Amino acid sequence: xxxxxxxxxxxxxxxxxxxxxxxxxxxxxxxxxxxxxxxxxxxxxxxxxxxxxxxxxxxxxxxxxxxxxxxxxxxxxxxxxxxxxxxxxxxxxxxxxxxxxxxxxxxxxxxxx
Numbered sequence: 001x002x003x004x005x006x007x008x009x010x011x012x013x014x015x016x017x018x019x020x021x022x023x024x025x026x027x028x029x030x031x032x033x034x035x036x037x038x039x040x041x042x043x044x045x046x047x048x049x050x051x052x053x054x055x056x057x058x059x060x061x062x063x064x065x066x067x068x069x070x071x072x073x074x075x076x077x078x079x080x081x082x083x084x085x086x087x088x089x090x091x092x093x094x095x096x097x098x099x100x101x102x103x104x105x106x107x108x109x110x111x112x113x
Contacts, residue, residue: 032072034079041070042081042091047100055110061088 042065049064050056056064062084071078081087095101104110 032077034072034077037070037072038068038079038081038087039091039094042068042087043094043098043100046091046095050101050110055104058088058092061092064088065091 045064045068046056046061049060053060065081065088066084067081069078069080092101096103102110
């Protein structure tokens with residue numbers, strides 16, 4: 001290897017390391033909202049069930065969100081749904097407010113087309 005190749009390789013590695021550190025610092029400064037992360041995980045699970053079934057009742061949603069845990073990659077902490085009866089309406093409202101699902105009667109959600 002020539003000296004120019006070695007210098008170029010070390011420069012590329014140093015630049016990649018600096019970019020990595022900047023990204024990690026920015027991610028660490030970002031505010032971690034555990035409820036938002038948990039809502040996203042439960043919404044993904046509910047959307048999968050909506051694609052399969054077409055509609056979900058309130059009881060189906062309670063069953064889906066029970067025991068779901070989620071966490072942020074950078075913090076390492078995880079949160080878990082402890083009371084699915086009170087968290088399921090939040091998930092339903094989140095799906096409706098984001099336009100991912102529509103109301104299909106009392107307590108029912110359907111996939112928005």
